[in-house]
Structure formats: C-alpha cells, structure tokens
Amino acid sequence: MPARTGVSSLDMQACRIRFALFALLVAMAGWPARAADWPRIDSAIRRDEALEARVRGIVAGMTLAQKVGQMTQAGIQAASPDDVRRYFLGAVLNGGGSWPDGAKHAAPADWVALADRYYEASLATGLAVPIPVLWGTDAVHGHGNVHGATLFPHNIGLGAARDPALIERIAASTARAVRATGIDWVFAPAVPVAQDLRWGRSYESWSQDPALVREYAARYTRGLQGRFADDANAIATVKHFIGDGGTTGGQDQGVTRAPLDELIEVHGAGYFGALAAGAQTVMVSYSSWVDTATGIDHGRMHGNAALLAGALKQQVGFDGFIVSDWNAIGQLPGCSNARCAAAVNAGIDLFMVPEDWKAFIANTIAQVLAGEIAHARIDDAVTRIVRVKLRAGLFDGRKPSLNRYAGRIDALQDRTLAREAVRESLVLLKNERSALPLAPGAKLLVVGKSADNIANQAGGWSLTWHGTGNSNADFPHADSILAGIRAVAGEANVTFSADGTGVDAARYDAVIAVIGETPYAETSGDLPAPGTVRHTDRYPEDLAALQAVAEKGPPVITVLVSGRPLYVNDLLNLSDAFVVAWLPGTEGKGVSDVLFAAAGGRPVRDFRGRLPFAWPGVACPGPRASGPNGAPPLFPRGYGLRYAKGATVPRLPLDPARRCGLVQPPTGSASWPSE
Ligand code: GLC
Secondary structure, eight states: OOOOOOOOHHHHHHHHHHHHHHHHHHHHHOOSOOTTTSOOOOOSSOOOHHHHHHHHHHHHTOOHHHHHHHTEEEETTTOOHHHHHHHTOOEEEEOTTOOGGGOTTOOHHHHHHHHHHHHHHHTTSOOSSOOOOEEEEOOBTBSTTSTTOOOOOOHHHHHHHTOHHHHHHHHHHHHHHHHTTTOOEEOOOBOOOOSOTTSTTGGGOOOSOHHHHHHHHHHHHHHHHTTSOSTTOOBOEEEEETTGGGBGGGOTTOEEEEOHHHIIIIITHHHHHHHHTTOOEEEEOSOEEEETTTTEEEEEGGGOHIIIIIIIIIISOOOSEEEOOTTGGGGSTTOBTTBOHHHHHHTOOBEEOTTTHHHHHHHHHHHHHTTSSOHHHHHHHHHHHHHHHHHTTGGGSOOGGGSTTTTOHHHHOOHHHHHHHHHHHOEEEEEOTTOOSBOTTOOEEEESTTTTOHHHHHOSSBSBSSSOSOOGGGOSSOBOHHHHHHHHHOGGGEEEETTSOSSOGGGSSEEEEEEEOOOOOGGGGOOOTTSOOBHHHHOHHHHHHHHHHTTSSSOEEEEEEOSSOOBOHHHHHTOSEEEEEEOOTTBTHHHHHHHBBOTTSSBSSOOOOOOSSOBOSSSSOOGGGOOGGGOOOSBOTTOOBOSSSOOOOOOOOOOOOOOOOOOOOOSSOOSOOOO
16 A cells, blocks of 8 residues: 655645646736637536535545545556555546457456446545546547447548537447446547648548537537436547647647637637537647747647646636546656656646556655645646546446446447448549449449458547457448448349459449548558658559459449548549548448439439548648648538539549648638638
8 A cells, every 4th residue: 555645734835825826827927828819618517516515525535645546547458456446546548459358359248347346446445535436438439449339430421421410319329338338438529620631530530610520529528428417428528639630741749830819719619619518528639839820839738737727727617627648748848658747737637647657646746745746736636536526426336337238238339320320421522424323233343442341441449549450250240331232232233352353344234442541540540741642652452443443334433431531533533423431430331321222213312421621632732631822622621412413523633743741731721711
C-alpha cells in the first residue's frame, strides 16, 4: 500500500493562494481568449448543489495519494484489478486492439467479468467513500473493439447522410453496445472539422461544415448520454480539443496555423454543440496551435493553460473533466509519459498513462509536495472526476454486470440501423449510360479487392487499432458488399474476380468494381508531402482491375471504399457510374440496397448522400480540396447525384503531378460558403 501522504492545513492554505495567483495571472494575461471570443455554454446537465455537497465530502476525505490515483487512467493490459485497488486508480481503458486477457474474440461475458473485477477492486480501496472506477473505450463507429459487434459507417459517411436524427440513434445504439460489455465511457464523438484530407484521421470527421459538426455533436452526445437516467447511457468524450483537424498538410499531431477566430468558429463548433448537450468529458488534442493573427506559437495543446483552464473551463464554463490523450503528456517539453506538472497545471484532470501509470502517480505526488503543482489544482481535478462519476450514476451501487444490457449479444448488434446508415451515406458522383440502377436479373461481373473484404469496409478502430490483421472470419455478423450483390442478383448471376483477370467482361450485362483504401488509423493514414492524394499512386491494383474490365461494352460501376475524398480522375474516366461508399462497416448490403432497380425498372431506393467534403480534381490539392491558386475542387461540398437528378460528368483531364509541396492553409477563411 503506497505511503499515505497527509498535508498540514498551513500547506493547504499556501497552495490555495498559489493556485489563486495562477488563475489570476491567466485571467489578467487576457490571452489568448478575450472573454468575448469564447461563448459561454450552458450544459444540459445542470449544477446540482446536493450533488456538489457530496463531491466536497468525498474529496475532503481523500489523501493526496488517493487523489492522484483518481486522476490516473491505466491500460487494461498494464493494470490489474488489484492495481486499481492498491493505487486508487480512477479509470482504465482498452486501447485499440486491447481485449480482456488479450483475446481478440472475447465474448461480452468476458468483458463484463473483467469490468466487474475492476469495479469491485475500486470499492475495496479503503477510501472513506469508495469511488467506482471508470472504463473508457473507443467505440467510435459502434463498439469496434468487440468481436461480433455491429460496425456503423465511420463519421465521414455519416456526414454525407446529412441526418442528425440518425446520429442520435447510432449514439444510443453504441451506448447499449458498450454497456453490454460492462463499459461506461466512450471516447466519442470526435468533432474535427478536417481541412486537409491528407490527414490520417479524416474519416473521423463528419464534415468540413462547422454548423453540421455542431448539430451532429449535440445529437450524438444526447443519444449516448441521455440524462444518465437509463441503463443504456454512457459518458461521452468530445475530442480532440482543439484544432486536431486543422493541421498544416493534414499532418496528424501536427501544427494548426489559424487565427483565434477561426479556431473558435470552425474547430470549436463541435465542442459548443456537445457541451450544450451535456458532454461530461473533453479529450485534448496532440496537435499544437500557432495563432496566425499574432504569430504566437502556443505549443502543444496538452500544455496550453490559457485554452484548457482559461477558455474551456473558465470562459466556456465546462465543469466536467478534461482527459489527456494516450501518452500525449510525454510530448511536452521537459515532460515524459510519467511526469508532467505542466499538463496538470494546464488544466488536465485525468491522465491517460496506459503503461507508466505507477511512475506517474509517484512523480505527481512528489511534484505536489515540491510545490510544482498546487493542491488546489489537484482538488479541482478530483472534484471534476468525482462530479462526473456521480452525475453518470456510478455511485448507484450496481456493478457493471447488473446493468440490464450486460452480456447481451443482441445489444451489441443493430444491423438494421447500420444498414440504413450505409444507404444514406452513399454518394453518387457519376451515372452515365444509365449504368445505374442495375436490373435485378442482370448477369454481373464483380471485381476489386474490396468487394469481399469486410476489414476494408470497416477501416480503422475495428477489432484492432488500425483495423489491420483482420479477415472476414473476424466479423461473424457482417456482410461484404459482394454478399449484398449476390443476395439481390442471385448467386448464379454473379461472377467474382478480385483482380478482374481470367474473365471476359464483354459477356456480362454490367461490371461492378469495388476498390479503395486498406485500413489505417491516425498517423499511419497520413499522406505526407511530397506524396500526392492520387489513389492510384498507392493502390495501382485498382486501376489495373478497372483497366481489365473497362471499355469492353458493358457499363462499369465503380464503388470506392475509402476514408476520404481522393484524386481519382483516372478511375472516373474508366467508370460509367461512380459511387462513394466511404467506410461502411459491417453492413455491405446497404450498398446493394441502392444499386438495383425493382422488377419494373424503377430504383428500389434513390441515393441521398451528399459530399461532406469537397472532392479534389488535382493530385496536390490544398485544404478543402482547392486546386492550384485556389482553383475550385472537382466536386464541391454538398454535391451528390440522384437517380431522379443526374448530371453529366465529362472525360476528365489527368494531372501529371507526381510530387507535392507542403501546402499552407489559407488563413482568415472563417467564413464558409453555403452549399
Ligand atoms: C488515441 C487517439 C484517441 C483515442 C485514444 C485511446 O491515440 O488519439 O482518439 O481515444 O488514443 O485509444
């Protein structure tokens, strides 16, 4: 048991004075955020004085070691339930690709059993008032880490759907799924307003339209958290504060260069929506900020007291807790993964230190005792953490397995809703020669590496962190796009050749080519300069498959499975119809639902998706797909054809560029063109 560390009342007084002085300096600095800049947000979760009194009573009874333990989040792969008990850990998490006992196919009951053990351990710490532990997970498109769970389209596809009510329903479904595994905290919604889609996390962004992101963030939060009055509610996390999607060149964890107004109006939009809906936690961005209006480099967000303690907490009025990102504190100057007073003093409350959590606790206690961190800061952090836990019902005395969704496979699945989301997400870019809709009895040739590949459909954050290392067998309750086509057209009418060889396309009524990106997450998905955003530069096999079947007589319908818009003029020219399916998840039948006509020839369903981001017409686009000298994109945000409303897409020029420079984003572009 770590030595209990008591502190005299005199020390407490001295520390309170120091913290008050710090807060005064931040306010006096008036930087960066003039009060008028950041909106005051009234949360749907109101302050409750009776609850606050309980919080004060709990915190008052805690030692410094217990408080710092409560501020620490460990990975389940590196902290046992007994560690939670011995070190008073406030939270655990399973990162992408982390499962109970390292078992990829762990059943919901296995997850729930582990959650119960962590919970019971957190009640056995000896605290005067035991504080239940939180478990956070990246259920960012359904409960992605869990074998057998339904995976929804990633955010970029949901942005194409333009359906806020759908977002709320998906969030509510995700909360049930998370509770089915004994987990109570979701690291979602991500609310980046991505600017340069070279960014490896572009698919986690709903749209380049701040107004849509704000509305979606509110609805997602409401769907996930409700009023914490239902077993199907889970705690939301708005992330990553602030400017994660605005970095130069789309570099993941890079530098966002923008004036304060743009940071607030564009990159802040999702926070204002989610916080108004009552979001109780905010995750900090790895990225840095340079204010292009003043030229001041404000450094990494994890050390930015003015934006975290100042703007978010004091001015916006956020009274939940701020959580750091995975080992992000180690990126601050003078810090390591296990030691960072600067991040504590910046206003972060809970520290995601998956491996080095024990050293972090010891070092932080020492830094408090050395006067590098005020006790008042520690008390503020623990107060916020306990407040959120009380609001979320963690103190209701029921262990995770007593939640009515615990262990339920049916709560992990919502295939009908996910299939509906896929249908709504599809964007029709081109439809010449009446290639679509397909006649139900047509003889079809299907080609392309992503036709029968559920891992490609699902993308990152699916069973594993990057979504790699998975096969169709890892997704027992899922349908590939090919399975959907076969279900509508009839097995006997469909021939499949992944690379388009060994078959004569001329013998078929139509060819469907399902191509696209292979899974990635975060930095692994970056397209850094001098690379281009030309799809064929990374995936020549897709052009080859199209070349094998195009211009042979039958129309070619291309379905692109991708986490973002890409330069595909060469592929568009070889396609009579072109459908963007984004990253649809487990429900490939949602694609075939829209490709076919009914017996009478009328489409069964029309397309309704519209581009959430502009689509590039050059290999080296700037932010928002702008061409050289700000030339317009190939297709603007909002573009999307209908069966009932087509448009001719001419043969497109081919951009010879093979290398790109680093494109500086236009600054001061806070005004946004309407669709
Ligand atoms: C990752 C991501 C963040 C995620 C966290 C926990 O690095 O940046 O979005 O919630 O770590 O997996």
